[in-house]
Amino acid sequence: MKFSNSVLMVLKKIFVIHLWIFGVLFFIAIGQFTQIVKAQSQYIEFQMEKWAQGSPERRVMVELFIKECLDNSEPELGFTLGHCADSVGAKEIMFILDDKLIPNVAWPLSIIVKK
Secondary structure (H helix, E strand, O other), X not given: OOXXXXXXXXXXXXXXXXXXXXXXXXXXXXXXXXXXXXXXXXHHHHHHHHHHOOOHHHHHHHHHHHHHHHOOOOOOOOOOHHHHHHHOOOHHHHHHHOOOOOOOOOHHHHOOOOO
């Protein structure tokens, strides 16, 4: 089955348009995912700071947890925040971090993120 040059050109244009649309949607999805991860991290740090307010011992615990567990750029495979909290003696922090998710998520991610 042979197609004329005009049909092939139309098919090529349709393919290119779809490829551009997919690319744009892909980068929007990556941006949204990055935003939710960053917002979640900031919310967790806010909750820890609020919990440590007025207590020097808790402040030291939070600072150590942030330094060793959250700012660690090379975490070990299978090493969770719970393991890290235990290893630095900050087990209490895990109790305040349970269910500390961002209350509302914007539209694109609300489709995938369920509470």
